[in-house]
Amino acid sequence: MPKRTKRSKKSGLPPGTLVHIGEKKIERARITLIDYDEGHFQEKEIKRIEESFPFKDTPTITWINIDGIHDVEVIEKLGKHFNLHPLLLEDIVSTEQRPKLEDFDSYMFIVLKMLFYDKQDNEVKAEQVSLILGSNFVISFQESEGDVFEPVRERIRNKKGRIRKMGSDYLAYALMDAIVDSYFLILEKVGERIEDIEEELVTNPTTETLHEIHKLKRDMIILRKSVWPLREVISGMERAGSQLIKKSTTIYLRDVYDHTIQVIDTVETFRDMLSGMLDIYLSSISNRMSEVMKVLTIIATIFIPLTFIAGVYGMNFRYMPELEQPWAYPAVWFVMLVIAVLMFLYFRRKRWL
Amino acid sequence: MPKRTKRSKKSGLPPGTLVHIGEKKIERARITLIDYDEGHFQEKEIKRIEESFPFKDTPTITWINIDGIHDVEVIEKLGKHFNLHPLLLEDIVSTEQRPKLEDFDSYMFIVLKMLFYDKQDNEVKAEQVSLILGSNFVISFQESEGDVFEPVRERIRNKKGRIRKMGSDYLAYALMDAIVDSYFLILEKVGERIEDIEEELVTNPTTETLHEIHKLKRDMIILRKSVWPLREVISGMERAGSQLIKKSTTIYLRDVYDHTIQVIDTVETFRDMLSGMLDIYLSSISNRMSEVMKVLTIIATIFIPLTFIAGVYGMNFRYMPELEQPWAYPAVWFVMLVIAVLMFLYFRRKRWL
């Protein structure tokens, strides 16, 4: 569990109060604005959110991207100007939302989870991304400056694909697609680690392996939590019948939907495989222990009777007739050998050797 | 299982008979009354329930809160005056209800579970809260004096948020929201304990750890039992189409609904994680045992043959030619050393060392 879950500090406040919940990931919010239509393109970083307000009423598509959601004031101003519901603003700044879609007739509110692999902690981490889709604008909120949207920006800049010809709904789709695409990167990495662990399991399973398996299992839990509701979000957009979503965009949504299902499928498959690997790990421990036991048992059961015999003839009784016989010593060796051989054959028959 | 489950004493009575089921948690019922609209506010503690009756017919919003439900008489009188169904009253005083919603046209009956963390028993405990939502009043019943509703009272007193401008349905929403908010507090605490246990599992798992895991698992069972039906309750209120719920309140209900889903999600995640931790615990026991076995086996298998050899030359046969040789004693030491080294190499190859 991340340490940032301090939802408690909000407990008791009236709904719609903006309190940032989550880690403060970057120093100050960074606002970038892209404005375009087929012929026109403008990109700039703005200091004060008010600079973006004039774009609201132009017919061109405007994409306002805000990195860093702890600056509650910025979001409040934006909300006022764009007429956004206070509960929606509250959802944007509290980073524990699950992916969801809310349709407010004149705009749509979409919450998503961006996942990335944190190499330092060796863990999958989630970051909340909120999108507001209006008829001619998209506003996106990220917790920190990510580069997952960069390819989309690139496509807008360079007029690659059809993005410059399509509306704000296509832009929203493109952003969601970029996020879902990033899930595949994680799955690929996880897939590779699963392969590595599988080999380790056959060659040399250690406690470390166990912890690795459990870490991956946990990553899968997080992934699943982020992706499952996404299914409903996207199919909800498709079915909403909202005029914000043009019919030509529906087929693209269908495509992201398919990708989401694919991600879910793979997550489920990985879960099944990890459970299987856990079983193998546990039984390989049992197996090894059983082998250790066998070695101990073989050594002990062969030598214990022999040691007993040696002990007997080490006794100091005055009247032990055997001790006086010249053939006694070799005879004892012979008896010992016979016992050892019999034991050996017995273990062989039991298949312990 | 709490000891208070003495539902049996009610068995056989006609339905609608008021018998308090559950622990008697406070000495005597405490009734507080808040009456308000946008301009007006009145708060008082009342001794006799009859004092609240005149407020029924005023246009202002009246909130009657009753702490302590064992005083059956109070509830009976209230029920008669407010025209409440006898079965409903029966549900209020029997504290084993699951969360539910019942729509009696002119009023709605809502049962909820408030959860709090009992530090003494180190356990999550549930308390029943019943709400009756009328067109201009809300009556709330609690088992003991809690402070979970205090922030709502504060907001009414200080005109914080929009509560003073909205109707009784918004008040009911605010109370439900306060309860759902309190679930997050519990989840935070549980989350922290899970983190602690995870660390313990890696460093030093004990039987205590196991019992902790199971306690948390059980807490999750209780939480789940309280929260799952809540989902239906809230979505039921939304969909009911009752005129008690104004359209403007629906979006707030939607918000509590989202929180409920979030709680359920987290509970399920915690359950998955706790199961995973149980697996780790069990395999760490296996691991440790396997390690113990290895140490025993290594020591025993190295020394048992050596002891045998020493035993052989401790025998008292008269004719043991080796004993007379001056080089025999060092030779025996040499043989023993060779055996020990071979054993050592064998174990190394087996990766036991």
Added chain:
Amino acid sequence: MPKRTKRSKKSGLPPGTLVHIGEKKIERARITLIDYDEGHFQEKEIKRIEESFPFKDTPTITWINIDGIHDVEVIEKLGKHFNLHPLLLEDIVSTEQRPKLEDFDSYMFIVLKMLFYDKQDNEVKAEQVSLILGSNFVISFQESEGDVFEPVRERIRNKKGRIRKMGSDYLAYALMDAIVDSYFLILEKVGERIEDIEEELVTNPTTETLHEIHKLKRDMIILRKSVWPLREVISGMERAGSQLIKKSTTIYLRDVYDHTIQVIDTVETFRDMLSGMLDIYLSSISNRMSEVMKVLTIIATIFIPLTFIAGVYGMNFRYMPELEQPWAYPAVWFVMLVIAVLMFLYFRRKRWL
């Protein structure tokens, strides 16, 4: 599985053939008849079923209760006079039905399971109860003379509650309610036993504990089998839209429905808890074994090397210079002590001590 399952003897007979399946629990069927309306009340035990026939056409409510269903002839006559479908009669006498509802327009047929705790076998047992609900009569069939309906009789006799004012549907409800109420008694007993076992698990788990857990698990399976379908039965009655069920009774059915859900919930919770207890039991066995192993290993690994050293100096070689030194014996003791202490420290570091 109870031994009475001899359904096989019916295999191949035409449908509608009355063959009693199950244990014959009492010697002869006992028929009691209660006839009442608001002003009038009559109760008698009758010898021949024909005595009850005249009551069929009176406007008063008639309740015929038959304890013992092995007397096929009685049921056949009753069926003929009350015009009951042969398949229904067949269901009454075969005690392996699952709870169900069948609506034959002019009457309803309800099968329920009564559960009671058999102290002799220390086991939950089920008994089939069938109800036929007509417009002015209720016929109930029990396998043996039970007292679960006694409180209902009492209420009719003494005009307690509203039962004397209501119709036959309310009577049927009251009987079903009495049965569902009896489930709570069982759950209370099971709850107490679970608490006991939990304590045992911590203090001193034995094989007996395991068998107790499994017995309770099995009881839960039986309970669940009896209660699950009941849910559909009751909601079916509510929704049936039959004119046999008056609207005023619906709310009471809703109440039983809630109780049924509560029972199911508790059964599921108990199942989860019992599974958790099984895990604790198994891991406590592992734990104890691991502890046993540790003791063995510590003792053995400390003394085995020492014994070896003693063995070495017990050898009878003629030329063993150490043996002649006066300081040798205390030196050996010193070496042994050092080895023992080193071992001890090693185990301490390993946290085995």
Added chain:
Amino acid sequence: MPKRTKRSKKSGLPPGTLVHIGEKKIERARITLIDYDEGHFQEKEIKRIEESFPFKDTPTITWINIDGIHDVEVIEKLGKHFNLHPLLLEDIVSTEQRPKLEDFDSYMFIVLKMLFYDKQDNEVKAEQVSLILGSNFVISFQESEGDVFEPVRERIRNKKGRIRKMGSDYLAYALMDAIVDSYFLILEKVGERIEDIEEELVTNPTTETLHEIHKLKRDMIILRKSVWPLREVISGMERAGSQLIKKSTTIYLRDVYDHTIQVIDTVETFRDMLSGMLDIYLSSISNRMSEVMKVLTIIATIFIPLTFIAGVYGMNFRYMPELEQPWAYPAVWFVMLVIAVLMFLYFRRKRWL
């Protein structure tokens, strides 16, 4: 898995090609024909399938039963005369169908699984039974000559029950009922074996017990596979609204449906019980091993230190002052006794004794 699954030999052939898949269970197909109405009855075994063709157009009910489905030619001729769809014929001769219902307007095609307990292999085995229900005929196909339909024949011959008065739909019902009845026989047998195993588990669990449990589990898998789809088949017939099924027969179908649910319920209960028994088995093995370990540990830890002491005084050092004291020998015995008693008390406190 039965060895007969040679579906591969059909791979690539055009659909509707009749290839018998499965074991050839009897030498040659045996065709029996029963023709009846209320007044008339005729039964004969026929050699050539063509003899049955004239009966197709008589108003009486005709039941053609074919034992042995490997004779593809017979089925092809029959199909041509009765106008049956080629895919249907293909399904009849390939014995791996799951139970299903297909409605071809003028006739219905029903596939069922007959189960019987093969005493030789000590296993539940499935045989495919196909029924074709026309307006005045029923054709049934079995893999081998079974006697499960004999009671139905008997009832037709002797005019027992209402079968002679009813139509072909009732005949089909009677056949299905006979098959479902046979499931109960199997469940009874399985129930008895479960009881036996439960006793064995308490008294003396062996590996044999484990294999028995798994065999039963597997039988339950087969049963379930055969019975689950049956539910849909029967409810499909009820709901089909086909004119082949008269309204008076529906209630009988409802009855078979109830039996099917009962079978499914029992199968699920058995599965739960078998899982529980597996748990008991595994923990009883753990238990026994733990007991073995305890015995070993007690013996070893008591005697290892004593043997060490004996070893010390068996050393041959010249200067060991104790050896010369007359009281030394009894003193050593005393020390040994004290050690043994202390160990004993320690084990007692640990509850190992």
Added chain:
Amino acid sequence: MPKRTKRSKKSGLPPGTLVHIGEKKIERARITLIDYDEGHFQEKEIKRIEESFPFKDTPTITWINIDGIHDVEVIEKLGKHFNLHPLLLEDIVSTEQRPKLEDFDSYMFIVLKMLFYDKQDNEVKAEQVSLILGSNFVISFQESEGDVFEPVRERIRNKKGRIRKMGSDYLAYALMDAIVDSYFLILEKVGERIEDIEEELVTNPTTETLHEIHKLKRDMIILRKSVWPLREVISGMERAGSQLIKKSTTIYLRDVYDHTIQVIDTVETFRDMLSGMLDIYLSSISNRMSEVMKVLTIIATIFIPLTFIAGVYGMNFRYMPELEQPWAYPAVWFVMLVIAVLMFLYFRRKRWL
């Protein structure tokens, strides 16, 4: 996980960009074309995809089969000429699709998984097959040159069955049927291996057996992933109400649907059986270990006390009166014998022997 999952290289590209994802399985794409109607038949291999374009507008049925999908250019040209949606083309070349159906009014797009058993890797492998069904053409895409469609080609060439008389929908059905048929081949092989492993489990379970079980479990996961969505695909085609699917073909689709259900059923059964086998494996390891322990314990507990006694009389105390007695040595032997016999009897009573 196959190594080819390099979906990452596509991340960030605009949708509809054709990038081949997956292994390049054959050198260059191979295009075959079959054109037929009832009277006419033509088959040829073509070098350039353009050669196939004229066939688009002929009334005859045209089947274009492309083996090898890495040649993105071929697919792009084809897409342009046949007016296929860019997203569809993208799906064809990325081999990680799950089975799905997309209806583009004038054509249908179907993705399937062909499974085959790779003998080298001893593993089930999946290959993507895409079908485009137009009113008079079918285009099929395979990853490599397979022979699973050969029987269909054969039937077209030789006018076997009704394929030459039916439309393009029947051809698509025939291809899907061929694929589903191939699943049965895999299931047969898996079934045989399961039987083998079951025997191994009884006679001599090794770690190898465990890995085999897990491999099969994994194969089942892959199979399930491929077959589950197929169900929806086929029932989607049936229900689509598209004019591409003639009514006469629907019954054939129903048949494939049944086969798919059969495959799913068998996969689930295999999964259940494999889980059961895992349990047997694990408990057989426990069993064997328990047996090893018993042997060790018996040997050790019999000889340890005897060795102790021998040790006692090997001590060198000067005053040990027993040592001087002539009867002492035989007496010690007698005592030892008695101890051994008592131990033996004890183990016998414990059933360890």
